[in-house]
Amino acid sequence: MSRREEILDAAERILSEEGIDRLSMRRLAEVVGVRAPSLYKHVADKAEVVAALQERGLRALAEALAAAPPRLAGLAGAYRDWALAHRDTYVVVTRMPLHRELLDPEVEAAALAPVMRAANGDHARARALWGAVHGLVDLELSGRFPADADIDAAWRAMVAAFEG
Amino acid sequence: MSRREEILDAAERILSEEGIDRLSMRRLAEVVGVRAPSLYKHVADKAEVVAALQERGLRALAEALAAAPPRLAGLAGAYRDWALAHRDTYVVVTRMPLHRELLDPEVEAAALAPVMRAANGDHARARALWGAVHGLVDLELSGRFPADADIDAAWRAMVAAFEG
DNA sequence: ACCTGAACACCGTTCAAGT
DNA sequence: ACCTGAACACCGTTCAAGT
Numbered sequence: 001m002s003r004r005e006e007i008l009d010a011a012e013r014i015l016s017e018e019g020i021d022r023l024s025m026r027r028l029a030e031v032v033g034v035r036a037p038s039l040y041k042h043v044a045d046k047a048e049v050v051a052a053l054q055e056r057g058l059r060a061l062a063e064a065l066a067a068a069p070p071r072l073a074g075l076a077g078a079y080r081d082w083a084l085a086h087r088d089t090y091v092v093v094t095r096m097p098l099h100r101e102l103l104d105p106e107v108e109a110a111a112l113a114p115v116m117r118a119a120n121g122d123h124a125r126a127r128a129l130w131g132a133v134h135g136l137v138d139l140e141l142s143g144r145f146p147a148d149a150d151i152d153a154a155w156r157a158m159v160a161a162f163e164g
Numbered sequence: 165m166s167r168r169e170e171i172l173d174a175a176e177r178i179l180s181e182e183g184i185d186r187l188s189m190r191r192l193a194e195v196v197g198v199r200a201p202s203l204y205k206h207v208a209d210k211a212e213v214v215a216a217l218q219e220r221g222l223r224a225l226a227e228a229l230a231a232a233p234p235r236l237a238g239l240a241g242a243y244r245d246w247a248l249a250h251r252d253t254y255v256v257v258t259r260m261p262l263h264r265e266l267l268d269p270e271v272e273a274a275a276l277a278p279v280m281r282a283a284n285g286d287h288a289r290a291r292a293l294w295g296a297v298h299g300l301v302d303l304e305l306s307g308r309f310p311a312d313a314d315i316d317a318a319w320r321a322m323v324a325a326f327e328g
Numbered sequence: 329a330c331c332t333g334a335a336c337a338c339c340g341t342t343c344a345a346g347t
Numbered sequence: 348a349c350c351t352g353a354a355c356a357c358c359g360t361t362c363a364a365g366t
Contacts, residue, residue: 038332
């Protein structure tokens, strides 16, 4: 395993185990067992590390969605489940600037392919659907629903609207 | 005008004019004309500054939505327009941790009241709708749609789904 | 080829000291 | 009551120097 892979694996571990706030170049170096400046011999900057995490996250999300039942409710459920199980990764994938020039060009489309399929190839509808599932996940992750809110019911209402 | 108000006004100005990345206690102090430690005589910490910005943002959003045509398309359009016109404020309002204990308890509900009304008082439907409009805005603000995407069409598809 | 310490320009925050 | 400089524990990043 190259030093570079070692660094990216460590970054992935920090992200999922310690959270995004702890993902610093200094902490990353510490986990790898080296001083922070040494990282720059193997990655250009932190943005490159983040881009790698986004790529890995998109691949994992694509896999989870591809394995879900293709019906809308199943797909929406798989999307939500994956996001809740990988909160910090989901945030990195969707909220941080996407450096597309550092990304495998196919990986973004692959993650959205199941959504595209559920919308019968209608781009506008696929984006509306993606917005809806992403929005519900994002509000939940950001703690915008009151503690006693029935979030499952909100998901059912969303699915009903798009199936209507 | 109290020093505290002066500080919060300056924070609002930095947020909208220089962006969230420049909103630091040190920059804030500089704009107010004082050293950073002095701020702590007037606000407890940065979280309190952010909470004040969230409250002001929610109030402004509530106003914009209340002034919109109550039909779904008009409401969705007003939501999107406001978010795009106040990008950094929108991000602070929706993405940063919401310190509800520092917030006027009615302001959050006030912002969502028009959405609630559009859902005929159905909480689940209102949350699905909020998720959908927020999600589309968030993906657009995060640059997740390709440059040639017809985002207007995505909004129409979303409105159609919920009106269906 | 790889790693290091020192440095630079930043953060949020605390605190003793001054008025 | 308010403001200050100095300090602490952090950031990302650069660079000359060592092996």
